[in-house]
Amino acid sequence: MVTLIKDKVWILNNEIIEFDKNNINYEISDEEGKNNTIAWQIISSHNTSGDNKHLKLKFDSLTSHDITYVGVIQTAKASGLKKFPIPYVLTNCHNSLCAVGGTLNDDDHLFGLTAAKKYGGIYVPPNQAVIHQYMREVMAGCGKMILGTDSHTRYGALGTMGIGEGGGEIVKQLLQNTYDIYRPEVIAIYLQGKPKRGIGPQDIALAIIREVFSCSFVKNKIVEFIGPGIKNLSMDFRNGIDVMTTETACLSSIWCTDEKVNEYFKIHKRPEDYKELRPKDLALYDGLVKVELDKIESMIALPFHPSNAYTIKELNDNLEEILKETERKANLQIMNSNIKVNLRNKIIDGRLKVDQGEIAGCAGGMYENIKAAMEILKGHQLTNDYYSLNIYPASTPIYTKIMEDGSAIELIKSGAIIKTAFCGPCFGAGDVPANGSLSIRHTTRNFPNREGSKPSEGQIATVALMDARSIAATSLNGGFLTAATDLDFDEFEKKYTFDDSSYSRVYNGFRKEKKDEKLIVGPNISEWPEMTRLNENILLKVASVIEDPVTTTDELIPSGEASTYRSNPIKMAEFTLSRRDPGYLPIAKEMKNLEKERIEFIKEGKITDNLRKVINIVNKENVEDFLYNTSFGSVIYAVKPGDGSAREQAASCQKVLGGLANICVEYATKRYRSNLINWGIIPFTADKNLISELSKEDYIYIENIKSKLLNGDKTVIAKLIKSTEQKDIELSIKDISKEEKEILLEGCLINYYKNIK
Structure with a gap:
């Protein structure tokens, strides 16, 4: 299913080879082979150091959301910021509900808008798009590099190397400094075969994460997706795998590009942003992950990490044993004697029954995931017991499309709730279930309290990660855990059209900074306290x-x-x-x-x-x-x-x-x-x-x-x-x-x- 090769691997014309320089008529050094990867082709074009080992990178654009951009701008302002030198996108997708803190959330949004006007930024209003979907639709381009203050800054399937960092690194770029790193290793993710019916991008991602995370195989490295299996994946499928590479602990990701990527940019009205990217004839990688797509099964990642993953069949066949061990590890991690994670109480008549389903954010809220869920649920009703299914399209163009093609109507008829673009279910600020609940989510993480519970106040709930298809299958069966591969349903290529009329409210002030614009600073926004120099x-x-x-x-x-x-x-x-x-x-x-x-x-x-x-x-x-x-x-x-x-x-x-x-x-x-x-x-x-x-x-x-x-x-x-x-x-x-x-x-x-x- 997923195999790791921990030695150097040569790829010749998209095939893994046993490369013996004495037997193959090819004169090439290891260094030249490493320079032939897609990753190095892009990195070298953004490196300003003149040194192939100590890199100083400058990015094509930047992005932050409303948890981070205020701190970034305040830091940059205190450090001498005059204007944004490259496109800087400020999205409002994390605290857009404004449900906690009185005026504080929208105070930040107003600060962001006035900062975009003053310094020449791009401001995406609340409920328009989650950060990474907007960047995919509007900013990504083949051969580009994007830096963001969100760890899931990943646009590799679109030929863009995205890196997620803390605000300090964005500040450096805003002040026209560089992102400094030692040259990272590059690990090939070699895809072959075609996923079976019912398998979605989250299944592939969790299968990879399970194998590579605990052994740190790709930690702080770049993963490069190659191989014949890529052509069998749609763009939503590729993006869904790609965004989850963050959970492998890699630095960034990049994919070969092809006609499907070209078509994506045409659909999104940016054909000029496409170019073919692939390794040169003979490329050397520091390791390889071989993924047999046709052997991947429906997956579930139990609390409290995406790497704690099992096939749904494996879990169902060993339910008591696996849940007992998960509880043991989870309770050690919580270290609170007053509360305990109890998953085995979710076993009813030998089956696992969950309490909530969520399809949301940059991983789950894409068009094909929602469409697949609709195909499974169409004509059926959700249980009227304690169970809910909430769906958040990742952008207003996606929302527009599911309304246009009738998917939203069918899902609403089935009992699902359709909401606007929001990252809340991914980080614990939306749809918090009842104490003791187990929520299944096609989002990026299932860390402690990612569902929003507060152990300090005696509350505990948990999240398991699954693909939208198996979430829909589980919803169909009243919350009893079900693999989508166990269902007989039609899943076919979905023709997507992109209507960006809702983005008319986006403020694009790049290169149009208004120096006299006054920053509107709400009562919660404060400067950083003074910090002293290091003492002897x-x-x-x-x-x-x-x-x-x-x-x-x-x-x-x-x-x-x-x-x-x-x-x-x-x-x-x-x-x-x-x-x-x-x-x-x-x-x-x-x-x-x-x-x-x-x-x-x-x-x-x-x-x-x-x-x-x-x-x-x-x-x-x-x-x-x-x-x-x-x-x-x-x-x-x-x-x-x-x-x-x-x-x-x-x-x-x-x-x-x-x-x-x-x-x-x-x-x-x-x-x-x-x-x-x-x-x-x-x-x-x-x-x-x-x-x-x-x-x-x-x-x-x-x-x-x-x-x-x-x-x-x-x-x-x-x-x-x-x-x-x-x-x-x-x-x-x-x-x-x-x-x-x-x-x-x-x-x-x-x-x-x-x-x-």
Whole structure:
């Protein structure tokens, strides 16, 4: 079904070959072979460094949604922004319901519109389109690169390399700086065969994610889709697989393009954006994932990760055993003794019964998914028991089409609810089911609380990911889990037409900036608090120790209603780790207040009782030198933090609360590590055995960290201070570029641009 080849693989004219340079009349080096991939052809055309190993990329366009763009623009404004130098699309698809926070959500939307006018941006009003569908329909083009502040910035099936990052990287592009990375490896995803009836893009995606995520096979690499199976997939099918590549932890994606891509651009009135992309005759890849499309079965990803995937048949045949193990892992991840995930209570007469279905967002809300669901449900009625099916077309043009062809009417007659374009069901801000419910969703993620429940208030619900076709099949059977492949229904090629008349409300101000336009700033929108430069020494208090194999950004800063305050850094910071470790906040605040007392000592010379206590703990004799040259802050330890969302608040909220460092075995994604650096948080790594040494409320004292960064030291010896003993530990600070070093020394990206640039 899905096979990994972990050695280098040569592809000749779209076929995997055993390449022996002595037996094949082809003179080519490994480096030349790697340069023949589609990925390198695009990257090299966007690289400004002149160095094939250390890349400095400039993008063709940028995009953000209404959880992130206010922070991006405020940061860029504080750093000297005058105008948007390239197209920057501001969409409003995450907090568009305006259901939480009074006027706060629409205050941000108004800020976004006035920013688009002032700086020359493109503003997409609420309910028009989810961020990635708009970018597919209007902005993607073969050979282009797009950077977005959303982790699912993926347009590879349209010949566009999309990368999702935190806001700091967008700021760099707005200030005409570059995106700096070491040259990534490229892994081929080799598709062959044709999916069977009832199989959709989510099934293919989950099958791939299951095999590659846990072994980090494509982590921070580019996945390149090649092979004869591509021609058997429609564009919606390709886009649906492509957007889920984010869940493999890859950096970006790209596909071969063909006549179907050409037709897509013609339908969307942009034929000039098509060109054929394919590897040159002989290309070398750093590994390969072989996917036999005809062998993929209907899939389900159980809580709490898309990689926790099974075939629906496999689950149904081992229901009790698989759900018991899922509960065990889920409850370890929640770490809340007052609530427990219970999935086995969903077993009724030997079958799994779910409570809700959702088809939504950039993965599920595409035309063909909705059309397929309609074909399954047409002429049938949903149960009138506790079960609902909610469908969100990903854009108004798609909504227009399902109304025009009658699909919307048929779905409504069946009992489904059709809603406007919205990302809420994907990140926990819409259609929150009842406590204890299990929701099946064709969305991108099923992390903890992605359905919107609040464990801190005694609530728990869960999400399983499935394809729209199997969600419709399950809906047809009253909520009892059913694979679409078990049904006899007609699924045929859907002819799509694109009516963009609803986009007449989009404000396109690119290259038409109005310098005198006044930004309208609502009461929740606030500037970033002042952040100080890195001191010579730092004293850290361990505020949280997370032993899970992987920690998501959702756990570091929850999505859902917390996002209402994303434009107010201080209020937003109050939610940090609130659903994962509520004990983090008081420790972080304690150290932040201690740092304030240290600053007051420098001004007034008064040593408080709290300062005296810390001085005694560290056992420093030269008190004045210690207090002048040592900053106090908090540190989080996690085994592998930063999987999932690109949201920079996972890092910035720590900094607002006085966080100065993270320690881990490895970072789950490049983007989370970049977010830490851009907010002046030192990204330490350490041996996995350190976890056995650390406890919450331990102190870590690091002398001469500033000097060591300046000197380019790769390791530092820190002092771990426990209540009963002190010992030396080794921390690593690897792969810090010159610019990243300067950002850390200045204390954050804002300071860097103010003081350096």
